[in-house]
Amino acid sequence: MAEPTETGRKVTTSDRIKDLILSDGLRPGDLLPTEGELCTRLGVSRSNVREAIRKLSTLDIVDVRHGHGTYVGEMTLDALVEALVFRGVLSPGDDLDALRDVVEVRKALDHGMSEQIVHALNGTENSELKDLVDEMTALAADGKTFPQQDRAFHTGLLAKLGNSLVGQLVAAFWDVHTAVLPKLNVAVAADLEQTARAHGLMLEAAESGDAEAFRAAITAHYEPIMRALEQK
Amino acid sequence: MAEPTETGRKVTTSDRIKDLILSDGLRPGDLLPTEGELCTRLGVSRSNVREAIRKLSTLDIVDVRHGHGTYVGEMTLDALVEALVFRGVLSPGDDLDALRDVVEVRKALDHGMSEQIVHALNGTENSELKDLVDEMTALAADGKTFPQQDRAFHTGLLAKLGNSLVGQLVAAFWDVHTAVLPKLNVAVAADLEQTARAHGLMLEAAESGDAEAFRAAITAHYEPIMRALEQK
Numbered sequence: 007m008a009e010p011t012e013t014g015r016k017v018t019t020s021d022r023i024k025d026l027i028l029s030d031g032l033r034p035g036d037l038l039p040t041e042g043e044l045c046t047r048l049g050v051s052r053s054n055v056r057e058a059i060r061k062l063s064t065l066d067i068v069d070v071r072h073g074h075g076t077y078v079g080e081m082t083l084d085a086l087v088e089a090l091v092f093r094g095v096l097s098p099g100d101d102l103d104a105l106r107d108v109v110e111v112r113k114a115l116d117h118g119m120s121e122q123i124v125h126a127l128n129g130t131e132n133s134e135l136k137d138l139v140d141e142m143t144a145l146a147a148d149g150k151t152f153p154q155q156d157r158a159f160h161t162g163l164l165a166k167l168g169n170s171l172v173g174q175l176v177a178a179f180w181d182v183h184t185a186v187l188p189k190l191n192v193a194v195a196a197d198l199e200q201t202a203r204a205h206g207l208m209l210e211a212a213e214s215g216d217a218e219a220f221r222a223a224i225t226a227h228y229e230p231i232m233r234a235l236e237q238k
Numbered sequence: 239m240a241e242p243t244e245t246g247r248k249v250t251t252s253d254r255i256k257d258l259i260l261s262d263g264l265r266p267g268d269l270l271p272t273e274g275e276l277c278t279r280l281g282v283s284r285s286n287v288r289e290a291i292r293k294l295s296t297l298d299i300v301d302v303r304h305g306h307g308t309y310v311g312e313m314t315l316d317a318l319v320e321a322l323v324f325r326g327v328l329s330p331g332d333d334l335d336a337l338r339d340v341v342e343v344r345k346a347l348d349h350g351m352s353e354q355i356v357h358a359l360n361g362t363e364n365s366e367l368k369d370l371v372d373e374m375t376a377l378a379a380d381g382k383t384f385p386q387q388d389r390a391f392h393t394g395l396l397a398k399l400g401n402s403l404v405g406q407l408v409a410a411f412w413d414v415h416t417a418v419l420p421k422l423n424v425a426v427a428a429d430l431e432q433t434a435r436a437h438g439l440m441l442e443a444a445e446s447g448d449a450e451a452f453r454a455a456i457t458a459h460y461e462p463i464m465r466a467l468e469q470k
Contacts (some may be wrong), residue, residue, distance in 0.1 A: 024324055031346070033385075057292070058291070060292055060293070060296075061292070061296045063295045064292075064296040064297065064317075065320060065324075066321065067321060067323045067324055068438075081321055081324065081325045083318070085317055085318070085321065086315070086317070086318045086321075087315055088256055088295045088297060089298065089299060089315070089317065090403075092256055092299055092313070093313045093448075103400070104403070106401075107401045107402060107403035107404065108403060110351075110401050110403075110404065111347075111401070111404050111407065113350065114346070114347055114349075114350025114351045114404065115346055115347065115349040115350055116350070117346075117349065117417055118345065118346025118347055118348070118349040118350030118351075119346045122342075128393065133295075168335070169338075169339045169342050169343070171322075171336070171337060171340060171342075171343055172339065172342065172346065173341050175343065177336035216260055237454075
């Protein structure tokens, strides 16, 4: 049921369901037409519709709630995380290139958004981020890791921007990072206290509008993990 | 056929096929066991295996070549592009937030990788990138757009780094950007000549090791599109 587009790519049933979502003005959380209605409206077979719905479900473009119906999905980046995690662990042998790539992208996004973050936080007080820094500092002093607080800090910082994509991407790469790390048996030589402290420095610099100090704190933040990866 | 993991998430058949790829030491392009062999080894039904293979195929973790068999996939980010393009066009009305988000992420990645790019290109000559700049300049002088050359320039620049993920991400976001732009009916008020020139300035700055000039050229490069988006 595929017809060529201007660019030569085939228009698949899943493309046509996406067009229908747009033309019907449906939004995330809205109910899609039933399988039977989709067959009639698109003039395709039930197995075609089912396969397309499965594909769109994998991409979180639709959300199949068994016994209830199929809804427009939230379009999270979960599929990206799944694909990247697997790519990360598939890198050959003890080669840590894939993890290093992910950490570099996280660092690049933090650096690349630094101006906007400092602009957004300048002159504000963010007690919820400060509390996270205090928790990380306390855990580090006990020699404990703090993945939840770390993730909440980074996503909380980026939530101050109006850009939901960058927040989702950073969260996605954070999840890849933490999922791949233990599978690769990296000795986390990361200095916990330095990492905890760097979060505090990032927050202070952003709140005082000091972009240069903010960037220095980002570099300090990634320094322990980059060092651990270089040493392998 | 799902059993809970330590973190409470269900282990699905697709997770188990991924584990099998790892434990068998398979690499992209390698042939997977047949559907029947997968059923036997994993102790699950044929319909379970088929559904899992479809899902992994959507994520490009496996590549189903009809009549030949199923292979380990190349794990491209095509699924991410598809999901993001749709998210971009789904943003309500003439709201351009989604495209603005994508352009900001592209800009952040360019800025965030600027140090590494300048480091990699310092003292080199890159005639293939220079040729692309010349083509863009000539097309701009004729009032023509230059999407192919533009994409080739950005991916070519990032190919100088050892980080394949950032190159794929930038290419993915570039594709989202160009796919979403016409669908949103944005008048591309972008100054073609300024954009063409900015690519030349980026290249010159990187080759002469001038990180500050490189970052200024990135800002100039995105200035026309950012201005067009702000005006809406």
